Structure formats: C-alpha cells, structure tokens
Amino acid sequence: xxxxxxxxxxxxxxxxxxxxxxxxxxxxxxxxxxxxxxxxxxxxxxxxxxxxxxxxxxxxxxxxxxxxxxxxxxxxxxxxxxxxxxxxxxxxxxxxxxxxxxxxxxxxxxxxxxxxxxxxxxxxxxxxxxxxxxxxxxxxxxxxxxxxxxxxxxxxxxxxxxxxxxxxxxxxxxxxxxxxxxxxxxxxxxxxxxxxxxxxxxxxxxxxxxxxxxxxxxxxxxxxxxxxxxxxxxxxxxxxxxxxxxxxx
Amino acid sequence: xxxxxxxxxxxxxxxxxxxxxxxxxxxxxxxxxxxxxxxxxxxxxxxxxxxxxxxxxxxxxxxxxxxxxxxxxxxxxxxxxxxxxxxxxxxxxxxxxxxxxxxxxxxxxxxxxxxxxxxxxxxxxxxxxxxxxxxxxxxxxxxxxxxxxxxxxxxxxxxxxxxxxxxxxxxxxxxxxxxxxxxxxxxxxxxxxxxxxxxxxxxxxxxxxxxxxxxxxxxxxxxxxxxxxxxxxxxxxxxxxxxxxxxxxxxxxxxxxxxxxxxxxxxxxxxxxxxxxxxxxxxxxxxxxxxxxxxxxxxxxxxxxxxxxxxxxxxxxxxxxxxxxxxxxxxxxxxxxxxxxxxxxxxxxxxxxxxxxxxxxxxxxxxxxxxxxxxxxxxxxxx
Amino acid sequence: xxxxxxxxxxxxxxxxxxxxxxxxxxxxxxxxxxxxxxxxxxxxxxxxxxxxxxxxxxxxxxxxxxxxxxxxxxxxxxxxxxxxxxxxxxxxxxxxxxxxxxxxxxxxxxxxxxxxxxxxxxxxxxxxxxxxxxxxxxxxxxxxxxxxxxxxxxxxxxxxxxxxxxxxxxxxxxxxxxxxxxxxxxxxxxxxxxxxxxxxxxxxxxxxxxxxxxxxxxxxxxxxxxxxxxxxxxxxxxxxxxxxxxxxxxxxxxxxxxxxxxxxxxxxxx
Numbered sequence: 001x002x003x004x005x006x007x008x009x010x011x012x013x014x015x016x017x018x019x020x021x022x023x024x025x026x027x028x029x030x031x032x033x034x035x036x037x038x039x040x041x042x043x044x045x046x047x048x049x050x051x052x053x054x055x056x057x058x059x060x061x062x063x064x065x066x067x068x069x070x071x072x073x074x075x076x077x078x079x080x081x082x083x084x085x086x087x088x089x090x091x092x093x094x095x096x097x098x099x100x101x102x103x104x105x106x107x108x109x110x111x112x113x114x115x116x117x118x119x120x121x122x123x124x125x126x127x128x129x130x131x132x133x134x135x136x137x138x139x140x141x142x143x144x145x146x147x148x149x150x151x152x153x154x155x156x157x158x159x160x161x162x163x164x165x166x167x168x169x170x171x172x173x174x175x176x177x178x179x180x181x182x183x184x185x186x187x188x189x190x191x192x193x194x195x196x197x198x199x200x201x202x203x204x205x206x207x208x209x210x211x212x213x214x215x216x217x218x219x220x221x222x223x224x225x226x227x228x229x230x231x232x233x234x235x236x237x238x239x240x241x242x243x244x245x246x247x248x249x
Numbered sequence: 250x251x252x253x254x255x256x257x258x259x260x261x262x263x264x265x266x267x268x269x270x271x272x273x274x275x276x277x278x279x280x281x282x283x284x285x286x287x288x289x290x291x292x293x294x295x296x297x298x299x300x301x302x303x304x305x306x307x308x309x310x311x312x313x314x315x316x317x318x319x320x321x322x323x324x325x326x327x328x329x330x331x332x333x334x335x336x337x338x339x340x341x342x343x344x345x346x347x348x349x350x351x352x353x354x355x356x357x358x359x360x361x362x363x364x365x366x367x368x369x370x371x372x373x374x375x376x377x378x379x380x381x382x383x384x385x386x387x388x389x390x391x392x393x394x395x396x397x398x399x400x401x402x403x404x405x406x407x408x409x410x411x412x413x414x415x416x417x418x419x420x421x422x423x424x425x426x427x428x429x430x431x432x433x434x435x436x437x438x439x440x441x442x443x444x445x446x447x448x449x450x451x452x453x454x455x456x457x458x459x460x461x462x463x464x465x466x467x468x469x470x471x472x473x474x475x476x477x478x479x480x481x482x483x484x485x486x487x488x489x490x491x492x493x494x495x496x497x498x499x500x501x502x503x504x505x506x507x508x509x510x511x512x513x514x515x516x517x518x519x520x521x522x523x524x525x526x527x528x529x530x531x532x533x534x535x536x537x538x539x540x541x542x543x544x545x546x547x548x549x550x551x552x553x554x555x556x557x558x559x560x561x562x563x564x565x566x567x568x569x570x571x572x573x574x575x576x577x578x579x580x581x582x583x584x585x586x587x588x589x590x591x592x593x594x595x596x597x598x599x600x601x602x603x604x605x606x607x608x609x610x611x612x613x614x615x616x617x618x619x620x621x622x623x624x625x626x627x628x629x630x631x632x
Numbered sequence: 633x634x635x636x637x638x639x640x641x642x643x644x645x646x647x648x649x650x651x652x653x654x655x656x657x658x659x660x661x662x663x664x665x666x667x668x669x670x671x672x673x674x675x676x677x678x679x680x681x682x683x684x685x686x687x688x689x690x691x692x693x694x695x696x697x698x699x700x701x702x703x704x705x706x707x708x709x710x711x712x713x714x715x716x717x718x719x720x721x722x723x724x725x726x727x728x729x730x731x732x733x734x735x736x737x738x739x740x741x742x743x744x745x746x747x748x749x750x751x752x753x754x755x756x757x758x759x760x761x762x763x764x765x766x767x768x769x770x771x772x773x774x775x776x777x778x779x780x781x782x783x784x785x786x787x788x789x790x791x792x793x794x795x796x797x798x799x800x801x802x803x804x805x806x807x808x809x810x811x812x813x814x815x816x817x818x819x820x821x822x823x824x825x826x827x828x829x830x831x832x833x834x835x836x837x838x839x840x841x842x843x844x845x846x847x848x849x850x851x852x853x854x855x856x857x858x859x860x861x862x863x864x865x866x867x868x869x870x871x872x873x874x875x876x877x878x879x880x881x882x883x884x885x886x887x888x889x890x891x892x893x894x895x896x897x898x899x900x901x902x
Contacts, residue, residue, distance in 0.1 A: 050847075053851055055847055055850060055851070076853060079850070079851055079852070079853055080853065083851075084848075084851045086844065086847070086848055086851075088844065090800055090841075091841060091844040091845050091847075091848050092845075092848045094290065094293075094793065094796055094797075094845050094848065094849065095792075095796070095860075096772035096775075096792050096795070096796060096860075097772065100860060104849075104852050104854075104859075105852035105853055107859040107860075108852060108853035108854060108855060108857075108859065109853055134651075136647065136772070136796070137796065138644070138796070138799040138800065139644075139647075152852065153851075153852070156852065156853075253755070256722070256751065257676060258676070258677070259673055259676050259677040262676065263673075273783070273784060273787055274784055276786075276787075277784030277785065277786040277787050278784070280786045281785075281786055284856060286846070286849075286854065286855075286856045287842075287846055289789065289793070289846075289849075289856075289858070290793065290842045290845040290846045290849065291839070291842040291846075292790050292793065292794075293789075293790055293792070293793020293794045293796065293797055294793070294794075294797050294801070294838050294841055294842045294845065295838065295842070296790065296793075296794035296797075297794055297797040297798045297800065297801035297802075297838075298801050298834065298835060298838040300794075300798060300801065300802070301798075301801040301802045301804070301805035301834070302805065302831055302834065302835075304802065304805065305805060305809055305822065305827065305830075305831070306821040306822065307821055307822040307823065307824055307826075307827035308821040308822065308823055308824070309824075310823075310824065315821035318831070335786060335787050335790050336790060336794070338787065339787070339790050339791045339794045340794070342791065343643075343771075343791075343794065343795065343798070345762070346762060346765075346766050346771070346774075347642060347643050347646060347766065352672070352758050352759070352762065353668070353669070353672055353758070353762050354672050354673065354676055354758070418722065418724065418725060418751075420724045420725075420728065421728075442824075443824075443827070443828060443831070446828040446832070447828065447831055447832050447835060450828075450829075450832035450835070450836070451832070451835060451836070451839070454836055455836065455839055458839060604683070604684060604894065605890075605893075605894030605897055605898060606684055606687075606889065606890030606891050606892065606893035606894025606895070606896075606897070607683055607684030607685075607686075607687040607890040607891075607894070608687075609890065609893055609894065609897070610684075610687040610688050610690075610889065610890045610893065611687045611690055613691075614687070614688065614690035614691040614694045615690070615694055617691060617694055617695065617698075618691075618693075618694025618695055618697060618698040619694075619698065620698075621695060621698035621699060622697075622698035622701075625698070625699070625701070
C-alpha cells in the first residue's frame with residue numbers, strides 16, 4: 001500500500017430503522033496525519049468509523065484506503081491495513097488469555113507459529129503489557145484492557161489506526177499513559193473522541209461532525225477557538241482552553 | 250432436576266454419555282455446516298446470558314415460592330437446534346465443573362435431559378408447528394407454553410428413568426414419577442410464560458434473529474429416524490458393554506431392571522414399604538424375571554456386601570425360594586473365583602470387619618495426605 | 633437469594649487457584665482429566681451398599697490436595713453445599729429400605745441407612761475430585777485438553793467463549809438486580825412483572841454485544857476458522873501418573889482392602 005491515504009467521498013448511510021447516519025461526508029487524510037473526529041452523541045462518528053474498514057457500506061459515495069477503493073473483494077486487505085480499536089474493550093478481547101487475543105489477528109493472517117510469537121511479544125512490549133500475557137481478560141483493569149486492545153490491533157502492523165473513544169472511563173494516569181503511547185505511533189491516526197484535551201495533545205487536525213455532515217475540518221487549535229462553531233455542534237471548548245476559575249474572576 | 254453422580258450407576262451414566270457424546274458430535278457437525286460466522290460469538294454470549302439469568306430468582310405468583318429460568322427453549326428458539334444444544338451443553342458443563350451441580354458422570358444425563366428434548370424434539374415438533382414462519386404474540390405464547398411444559402415433562406421423566414434404572418436410590422418408580430411430573434408441570438408452565446414473554450420482546454426488537462434461527466433446518470439431510478436409530482444403537486452398545494464389565498453375570502442390565510420392579514411377595518411388609526411395594530407390583534410393566542440365589546457357602550467372603558439379596562430373600566428364612574413368577578427362567582449364575590459373584594448373603598462378620606477396616610483406611614488416607622502436605626515446601630503463587 | 637456475586641466469585645477464585653504452581657498444576661491437563669474420569673467411574677461403580685470398599689478411594693483426593701496446595705477447608709465447604717437434589721432423593725432410602733443388614737452390638741443398621749451414607753461418601757469423593765481437576769488446571773487449559781482428546785471444535789470454541797463472557801454477563805445481571813433491589817425495599821424475590829422486562833433488556837443488550845464482538849472479530853481477519861496456539865506435551869511423568877492411579881483404582885475396586893484390614897485387626901479370618 002503506497003500512500004496510506006484515507007479518503008471519503010460524499011458518503012451517505014441510513015440505518016435499517018430509518019435513522020440517517022451519514023449525510024454526505026467527504027474528507028481526505030494523508031499519510032501520517034493525526035485527525036480527531038469530534039461531535040455530539042449521534043453525530044455519526046462511530047458510523048463513519050465503521051465505514052473505514054468495510055463493516056458498514058454506504059449506499060452512496062465511496063471510501064478509498066490507499067490505492068484501493070473499498071469493495072467486498074478487497075475487504076481483507078483493507079482490514080489488515082486499517083486497525084480498528086473499538087469503544088468497549090470487552091467486545092474486543094474475546095479470547096481466553098491476553099496472548100490469545102493478540103495472536104488472533106496474526107493467526108488469521110496465516111503467520112507461522114514462531115513468527116506469531118515474535119510479533120505478539122513485540123506488540124505486548126510496545127504497549128507495556130508483556131507481563132499480562134497469560135492473564136484472562138476479565139482479570140484486567142480498564143486501563144490494561146485498553147492497552148491490550150491496542151496491542152491486538154498493533155500486532156497486525158496496520159498503516160492506519162482508527163480508534164473509537166480510547167480514553168473513555170480511564171483514570172487520569174492510565175489516560176496520560178495512553179496519550180503518551182499514541183504520541184509515539186507514526187501511523188495515520190483517526191480518533192473519534194469526546195476528550196477534546198486529548199485531541200489538542202495528539203491531533204493536529206480535527207473534523208467536526210454534526211447531524212451526519214462535516215461541520216468543520218481544519219487545524220485543531222483553530223477550530224477549538226471558534227466558540228460559535230462549537231456551540232452550534234453541541235460542543236464546548238476543551239478544559240485547557242477555558243478560563244481558569246481561580247485566576248479569572 | 251439435575252441428576253447426580255451419587256445416584257447413578259456407571260451403566261446408565263455411561264450409556265447416556267455415549268448418547269450425549271454422539272449428539273454433541275452431530276450438533277457440532279451441523280453448526281460447522283451452517284457456517285454462520287455470526288453464530289460463533291452469539292452462541293457464547295447467549296450461553297453466558299442463560300447462565301447469568303439462571304441466577305436471578307423471581308417469585309411465582311400464588312405459590313409464594315421462587316424459581317429461576319431454565320432457558321433451554323429460549324436458546325432453541327433463538328439459535329436453532331444444533332447451536333442451542335451445544336450452548337446448553339456448555340452451560341451445564343460449567344455448572345457441573347464449578348458448582349458440582351450433578352457431577353461429571355451425570356453430566357451426560359443432564360445434557361440429554363435438559364438439552365435434547367427442548368432442542369431436537371420439542372422445537373421442531375411443537376414450537377415450529379405452532380408458531381410457523383410468521384410469529385405473532387399469541388402464537389408465540391401458545392407455542393412457548395406448550396413447548397416448555399412438554400420439554401420439562403420429558404426431561405423430568407428422563408431423570409426418573411435414569412435414577413430408577415441405576416438402582417442406587419430406593420425410591421420406587423411409581424412414587425418418583427408421581428413426585429416429579431406434577432412439580433415439573435408447574436415449573437413448565439412458568440418457564441413457558443417467561444419464554445414467551447422474552448421471545449416476544451426479541452421478536453419486536455430484533456426480528457432478524459428469529460428469522461435466521463428459523464431458516465436453520467433442524468435435521469437437514471439426515472432423517473430423524475436415522476438419527477434416533479443411531480443414538481439408540483449407541484446407547485445399547487454402551488449399556489451392554491458396560492453392564493458386561495460391571496458384572497461377570499451378563500444379566501447385569503436385567504438385574505438392574507429387576508431391582509426396579511421387585512416382585513417380592515407382600516407378606517411381612519409394614520408401612521411405607523408395604524404400600525409402595527404393593528403399588529409397584531401392580532404397575533410393573535416389564536415381564537418378570539427370576540433368579541436363583543446361590544447358597545451362601547459358594548461365595549468367597551470378600552464378595553459379600555457387594556450385591557446383597559433382595560429384601561424378600563433376607564426375610565424369608567424357610568429356605569424356600571420366596572419368589573413366585575409368571576415366566577421365570579433360572580438364570581445361571583457362575584460364581585467366579587474371587588470378587589465378581591452375585592447374590593451373596595450379607596455376612597455380618599464381614600460387615601463389622603469392613604467397618605473397622607474402613608474407618609482405619611479413612612484415617613490412614615487423611616494422615617497420608619496431611620503428611621505429604623507437611624513435608625512439602627510452601628509453593629509460590631504464579632502471578 | 634440472588635447469589636450472583638458469590639457464584640461469579642467462586643469461578644474467578646477457582647481460576648486464581650489454577651494459576652498457582654505445584655507438581656499437580658504442572659501436569660498435562662489430559663492426564664488429570666482422564667485420571668479424574670477413571671476415579672469417578674470407579675467410585676460410582678460400587679453397588680449401593682458399599683461402604684468400606686469406598687474408603688480407600690479417599691487416598692486420591694488426599695494426596696492430590698496435599699501435593700497441589702489447594703485449600704482443603706474450601707473444598708469441604710463446597711462439597712457440603714452440593715447437589716441438594718441428590719441428598720433429598722437419597723433421604724428416602726432410610727425410609728424405604730428398613731431391612732436390617734447387620735448389627736453393631738445391640739443396634740441394627742438398616743440397609744437404607746447404609747445406602748444413604750454410601751451416597752454421601754460418593755458425593756464427597758466425586759465432588760472433591762472434580763474440584764481438584766478444575767482448580768489445578770484452569771478452565772481454558774481444560775478446554776484445550778478436550779480438544780486434543782477429540783472433542784469437536786465448535787463445542788470447545790463455544791465453551792471458551794461462554795466462559796470468557798460469563799463474568800461480563802453475571803456482572804451486568806448483578807448490576808441490574810442491584811438497581812432493582814435498591815428500589816424494591818422489602819420484596820423477597822423479583823415479581824414476574826419486573827423480571828421479564830429486566831431479562832428481556834439483558835437479552836437485547838447481549839444480542840447487541842454479540843454483534844459488536846463479531847465486528848471486532850471481522851476487523852482482525854476472522855474467517856470462520858478458530859485458531860488457538862497451544863503446546864501440550866505428554867511427558868513420562870504424566871504417563872506414570874495416569875497409569876499409576878488407574879491401576880490403583882482398579883485394584884481397590886476389585887479387592888476390598890478395608891475388610892481384610894479390619895479382619896486382620898480383629899484376629900478373624902476375612
């Protein structure tokens with residue numbers, strides 16, 4: 001895959017019960033960019049993410065990942081290239097042990113056993129959970145589960161990392177650790193989040209979704225300073241950019 | 250409602266395991282054939298759901314007691330027969346392993362009683378016929394109610410048969426049936442109502458799940474008759490082989506059945522025993538068998554207390570065979586050398602020795618264990 | 633009443649126990665499984681009046697409990713709480729079987745009581761054996777050994793998944809029940825009117841969860857084939873363990889050692 005570009009052109013999607021998910025979404029993300037996807041609940045963030053690895057198919061519009069337009073035939077290649085980390089780690093860690101979960105992807109890709117061992121150990125070490133390899137998932141803390149979920153995706157060496165609310169329900173230290181970890185990744189990152197402070201830390205570009213449409217697409221800092229825009233999209237300024245309640249009267 | 254190892258004889262337990270193993274193999278094959286990827290997580294998660302749901306007690310109106318969900322029918326309706334059978338088997342396996350609910354030998358019986366009937370008998374023959382391809386709340390209610398009642402009746406009857414054929418419990422067949430069936434009728438009604446309500450909820454919110462389960466043809470290319478014949482054969486082979494092992498006397502299985510019937514004469518009975526034995530005699534439905542008890546002198550002392558005589562034999566001291574049979578053939582009993590003879594008299598002396606020795610052995614076993622424990626260095630937890 | 637929390641804790645506890653280290657823990661799960669099966673079959677194959685013949689079988693749980701370091705009091709407690717159904721049915725035995733088998737001094741012991749005690753002993757033995765198996769092996773390893781022994785793959789996969797989500801589901805159920813009980817005040821058990829929507833709600837959530845899991849599986853290349861990496865090796869130690877115990881069980885089953893022992897002590901010929 002050459003350029004790891006993620007491109008959406010005029011995506012339209014409606015759920016079976018009639019709810020409009022996406023109403024004409026277009027954007028183009030280049031190799032190595034870190035993009036935050038922000039919006040209120042129901043704006044279409046998760047829906048959009050699910051289009052990026054072919055789980056959902058828009059009835060109108062196209063998705064291109066690198067050189068490929070997303071079609072049923074190249075789904076496997078796309079899924080190898082686009083690593084998706086879902087919101088609830090319990091949905092993602094379904095194997096008996098941490099090792100098994102991380103090994104799931106490589107085994108499906110047909111790697112040899114010793115190769116699998118190698119990449120799994122490396123992925124576990126990268127996220128810092130090598131000591132949890134034999135642990136069953138239900139014995140992990142939220143933060144550990146999050147880290148393991150990321151490892152399950154990292155192990156397949158994706159070019160593009162897509163994450164849905166990675167910092168939700170994490171305690172401050174785990175959250176900080178996660179942000180530091182993500183900073184070290186050179187992949188293209190697309191992160192749907194409510195955590196605007198993390199977006200400021202991590203993503204130089206932000207796409208704001210509102211009612212299934214792109215309300216704004218530009219540099220993170222600039223967007224977050226536009227109060228009227230944020231208001232319109234049912235958002236608020238990140239905590240960091242609000243006035244300090246102690247200093248300011 | 251669960252069978253237990255302690256009430257089970259290896260013959261019955263083994264046969265039921267043979268049948269259940271066959272069913273598991275068959276269901277696994279069908280599930281693989283259906284090749285519905287979606288089912289993989291769905292089955293696991295629904296199993297966990299049933300397990301968790303079974304832990305929630307609800308009060309049954311007008312009785313003041315509480316009950317909990319069985320779940321066999323719900324699984325069958327949501328997953329189709331083969332997948333549901335596997336799920337039920339896994340739930341019962343975990344229950345047996347972790348909660349000693351029944352036991353590992355009885356697991357075969359339990360999976361059969363609680364899994365086979367709802368999934369392979371009641372679902373296609375009753376529920377699907379009533380509800381059909383186009384569910385509606387009233388049809389769902391009727392179908393679920395009838396299905397749950399019948400499934401539980403069959404399951405309860407299975408328990409009765411297994412217990413009685415094992416011959417370890419003294420409970421006579423007739424009493425046991427009269428005890429189990431009415432109770433499970435009530436349980437079945439409650440289960441049916443709950444099943445209907447839950448299925449209706451799913452039908453309203455996620456009808457596609459029901460439709461997907463509906464599309465599963467229960468038995469595909471193999472006819473029901475062939476499957477039943479195969480299973481019956483497996484049961485007979487296993488039962489025959491095991492009973493042959495269990496006693497040098499090939500009449501082992503008949504012996505088990507004979508114990509169930511008991512055609513002793515009624516004289517000299519008192520109380521509960523008398524009336525029950527009386528009822529039993531009148532409701533015996535298998536032809537009578539007869540055995541000649543060998544004289545006590547032919548037995549090695551070790552074999553005593555192994556297969557004691559029927560109650561009637563012990564009582565009758567006149568030496569005349571106490572049985573009167575309709576068509577009895579004296580079965581030849583070969584006193585094998587040493588252990589495996591049948592029908593010895595219970596020798597009082599041996600029993601006392603047994604008690605003494607037994608107590609001593611028990612103490613020894615505990616001491617050995619304790620000794621080993623003391624001598625080992627403390628081990629470290631691997632964490 | 634609603635003992636969701638305690639049950640789940642027990643399973644989790646058993647898993648914790650399985651994570652310990654001891655000679656027994658290190659054995660291949662297949663050996664342990666087969667030995668336990670042989671044990672249970674031997675115990676259960678005794679006739680209903682067996683008492684003394686059963687007692688030597690206590691050596692198996694005694695030795696294994698000692699070697700594995702598993703908590704003995706915990707086992708006994710669990711065994712005591714076991715299979716109410718079986719004990720209830722067994723209770724009928726003393727009532728129905730009134731014929732005196734033998735006398736202990738002036739007291740006549742009826743067959744019913746003998747068989748009742750026999751059932752209790754059997755219960756204790758089989759439950760303890762099953763517990764030792766699980767607590768020294770762990771559920772996941774046990775499933776692996778099942779697969780190696782030829783149990784169909786779809787069933788084993790089902791077991792693994794089921795076990796994985798056991799805690800999640802019992803957690804959810806517990807939360808729902810707690811929410812109910814906080815507003816139910818003096819109610820004993822849930823009324824049907826509450827139970828059904830609660831269960832229905834839990835079921836719908838479960839169905840959604842299944843969908844999400846499936847999604848995650850697809851994203852990591854799931855193609856219908858389940859692949860798990862494990863290395864199970866049979867070493868000489870396992871063979872010795874298995875063969876040794878089985879021989880002992882067969883011997884004890886055929887020869888009633890306690891009777892001989894007791895007779896010896898009484899100076900009587902057996």
